[in-house]
Amino acid sequence: MNIFSILATVDADQAAESAAIVPIDQIWHQITNLGILEALTFIAFGTVCLLYGWRVFKILVVICFAAAGLIIGSLISEIIVGTANPLIAVLAGIVLAVLSIPLMRWGVSVLGAIAGGILTAALWYALQMPEKYIWMGALVGIVAGGMISFIVFRIAVMLFSSLGGSTLIMAGALALFYHYSFTSDHVHRLVFNYNWFMPLLLLIPTAVGIFLQNKFIKGHQDWSL
Secondary structure, X not given: OOHHHHHHHHHHHHHHHHHOOOOHHHHHHHHHOOOHHHHHHHHHHHHHHHHHOXXXXXXXXXXXXXXXXXXXXXXXXXXXXXXXXXXXXXXXXXHHHHHHOOOHHXXXXXXXXXXXXXXXXXXXXXXXXOHHHHHHHXXXXXXXXXXXXXXXXXXXXXXXXXXXXXXXHHHHHHHHXXXXXXXXXXXXXXXXXXXXXXHHHHHHHHHHHHHHHHXXXXXXXXXXX
């Protein structure tokens, strides 16, 4: 192999790395770090969110905004102080969690819009469209999800709670399969070699959750915010 072929190979590898926007390595690292007990907890809590998110959506909204506050607080502290200050992160989490209670309808609509963006981005990735433009797919979902969420409130509830439950179930199930030696290599190949694998695991349970929650909500005519 001459120097030109080596440089061509290096350039091709660098181009492939730069084109890869979706952090599959980081996602897989987080999943495989889950223990068996944590994976089972994810699956159990995810099932509750998937089927009965419409009953506990207020708690889910507060939890989501508290988590967002922790992340925002950590970023702000890194900018101001230079390091992640847990006190600032906790204060930001508390502030957003408290604000989400009186602004519950707006909070649900925002989460519905974000869920729509995640779903369309996952679909974009599954169809193997250029990853550097995946933000376009996400933007379409955010706009569509946001419009639907502001028009029909219960759709926003079903959308974000079903997606959240589906995400937890997917992470827990993959972690369990990873811990069994006879399936770990096969699951690893599916995750890294087939773009449709993880989006499919995310989209199918989400669709099932929306369908079932819609039936449950119709059976409770007094359900409201």
